Amino acid sequence: MAQVPSFIIVNDSGAAVRAQLNQVIAALQTLSSGAQEPADTAPGMLWLDTSTSPPTLRYRDSSDSTFEALMDGGGY
DSSP states (O other): OOOOOOOOOOOOOHHHHHHHHHHHHHHHHTTTTTTOOOSSSSSSOOOEEETSSSEEEEETTTSSSEEEOOOSSSSO
């Protein structure tokens, strides 16, 4: 599970920027998986909702107002 409070990388020292980049990449790698919606969203964003069994892949709608179910992990 990897979620970040923001996908924006702020100006900082080299090590701090690298740490932020690693966190953002981990969130992208895991589709921001978690039991709760990510705090920082954007239209078209993918999220693996682990609060359901099996987990459900969701996408953020074009108005950035809600996550819609795309598919769950069962039977595919």
